Amino acid sequence: MQEVEVMRALQWMENKNILKIKTDSKIIINLGEFGKKYQKEKLPERRLLEQLKDNKLILSEINIPKEELNIAIGELKKKAAINLGKEVEITEQGKKLLTKEFLEEKLLKTLPKELKDLTDEEKLAYENLKKRKDIILTEEIKTRTITLTELGKKLTKEKLDLDLIETLTPKIIQDKSWENKSFRKYDIKTTVPRTYCGKRQPYMQFLNKIKFKLVQLGFKEISGPLIETEFFNFDVLFQPQDHPARTWTDTYHLKNPTQGKLPDDLVVNRVKHAHENGGRTGSTGWGYKWNIEIAKQLMPRAHGTAVSARKMVQGIEVPSKYFTIARVYRPDVIDATHLIEFNQMEGIVTDPSISFATLLGMLKHFAIEIAGAEEVKFFPDYYPFTEPSVQMSAKHPQLGWIELGGAGIFRPEITQTLGIDTPVMAWGLGIDRLAMFKLGIKDIRYLFSQDLKWLREARMI
């Protein structure tokens, strides 16, 4: 049994007034690491004295490791056994000592020994050696004497199996000594110290669950860079360059780096024409002069649709379903309902069969599968890149009606410009509200919690 286990058992019994514990302590002197070594190869001062027996030596001629030499010289000087000049020379006293044991050597031979049993000479040697590194070791040994109380004695007379197993050890299992014994009963109601296991961030867990849902629904994950050109953020998505949403106050801009590169001229020219006069899309376009320099400007991604824009320029399969959980940036004041950096869950679906009716079908499916909604309602809405556009509210079993997401069919000025002939529906789900509900938080900042206590204690979702 380990000492701590025995102690726990004894204290338990003392608390129950079964026994009394009397603690005595004694101080034991024992050999330290160097002490043991010197028992074999003699103390350094003895070795030095022996080397000086017949010759005077200069320091470099002495065959004793440097770190021991200083001590050896010091010790022998204290005993007046050597003279120190250019050379080291043995004295008369030293010669006598050649045949006589040092007090320290005597003491080392008798160890281990209790401190209070030392003779005066031994005490002197002990004090001397104590100053040196690891030659002797002083340990306090506590002895606890256990006596049974009246209650304890009474209990022993009763039929009590004192031979209880405290801790089940491999040995007990191997030798089967448990077979005729009982285990000590624990006080199972005692409080235990708190422990924190390593675990996942709750919001990340929530996002993962949604991701897996989307994969189940046949969606492929896509991603894009955090720093984007305005081209992918806005121009590909047919947002005019002087659109209010592109202004300084609504999006972040960069001081460093400032301009990126654009894809090949073909794509850039088609986008330019779509903006200026609709190109070959049957649209009038915005009717202004499109500026390539603005399109090259870099910015932290302002919305997840930039990821879809990039994917469409790279080329999409038909049919296909894509999704992204995109970190986006908006200048705002951070408070309980606003973040300047947050996640948007978005995606696109393309197939010749896509229509407004199938768009609503998909949104409703999301509401049921992802939010556990019982009912949905659709509202006309405006997004600069889709027409028709729709917003969906879902009736959540606990939250009631919530705005869950928006969607639409990309304007032909976007898809046809990129050479995509099938309709592409774009959708986005406002999942943070759901996340906050699942996580039991009222403050959106906790999605990116800086509070270790909250993270440690957050309930599993």
Place this chain on the structure above:
Amino acid sequence: MPTIDISLKDLSKLVGKEITLENFEPEALLWIKGEIDGIDGDNIKIDCKESNRPDLWSTEGIARAVSPFYTKERGIRKYNVEDSDVYLHVDRSVDKIRPYISAAIIEDITITDDLIKQLIQIQEKVTTTFGRKRKVAAIGIYDFDKMTPPITYKAFKPTELKFIPLGFTKEMTLKDILIHHPKGQEFAHLLTDFDKYPIVIDNKDIVASMPPVINSESTGKVTEKTKNLFIEVTGINLDDTQVALNIVVCALADRGGKIKTVLVDYGEKHLRTPDFTPKKIKVKFTEIEKITGIKFSLKELKDLLEKQQYEVKKAKDCLEVEYPSYRQDIMHPVDVIEDILISYGYNKVTPILANLATTGEISPIEEFCEDIRELIPGFGAQELLNFTLTNKEILFRKMNLKEENCIEIANPVSNKWTNLRNAIIPSLMDFLEHNTSQEYPQQVYEVGDIVIINDRSETKTDTRKHLAWALADKEANFTKAKQIITYILTGLNIDFQIEEESNDSFITGRCARIIANKKVLGYFGEIHPKVLQNFSIEFPICALELDLTELFTLKK
């Protein structure tokens, strides 16, 4: 996008039917893509989500659009327009500055409080959003009885002319107005690049305004005594000035004003404004069916469109429809198709679940990151999710590092969020600093994005996935970090070497970099006490940073 203030009483008067919140909000409001933003008795704030429908940004505009919902009004609203003999001469001097002007006269208008409020609202919302802060369109409204036609639109040198700007008492030069008048200061940037400024001036040389900046005190003031109005819109393209003019004129006509045209004389061509000729667009039946997913009969389509204030003109293989001149949001047939759907009612459409043969998939790098995220809690670490926005103080100074080239925001909202992180350890350190009162050991990790500058990359940057882990504990040491690195890398079967790294965030001789396939995968070690002190942390910390994007390529 703009928020419009309206009074329900005023709205009811304009529609001719009693409108209450109860019969407005659930349906008619959706019709115009509006959302209630605030209610104060009879006054409500409406968030107009449609940012390309400036015709809806007034009580009059909303009343007109929702009218078919409450009344039998269908098709395009007809306005009586008479021609006046008023000329507006456009001098060629404005050509390179602000070339277009469209104008109208409104007679016999009763100016009420509601009307003044709405006029101010229209001017502000239309010129701010649609007019791109007056650059594309600026509206001037004047007391026509104080003006003597013909009117001239001409550019003058900044010190050539003087007039009293609205709200002031002294005559000032054009130049001084731009310097001293609050509106002058606000909009000076639209003019100061030019050597002359545009002026609307009458036959008696009385200045009406300096568009797009400010009206004059003499004619540019509309009060309850005003009977007849002169309205002009200046801008950089003709269409936009006409749209904005028609919006204002229709609103005034809806309140009983009589519309009279003005002949705008550009020299070689003349234009009569306002021009209410409806705009036209063709919409194919096949396109309607394909986009809506619904088979409508011709009669249904006609009814739906007329309720949305269109006129259906012809219908063979396609619908030829006309729509009001003040609408400028219709660029493509899809814009009409959405109006058909709104008219039909979104909730009447039966949702159809399309069964597409697609396979779902987590992106391979994300899947790899997720594997790592699942592995680390096994060591006892709590996962974190931090912002990627941070600042140089945390990234460099507190980390005891020299400043590096990194992503910098040009318009930060606070000095706390000025840069994107180039490593995750600083985020962890910042987190630990916030939690020094919590129980130790504290073991945390994050797998997330970092961004570094890369001149060869398309976006001049690379977004990479990193893992960072940190342990703050009295027994935190190099060995613990090395154990985790070794566990991850041997688990992935990566052949790697450890080399001494000199990094001032770490104690010298207790920091190592991880090399595999001659590339640096990351680094780890014991954080330098100076750094701990910078973050006010009193426990030793060992930490590691691993480039998962690099590791992922290696693993492949």
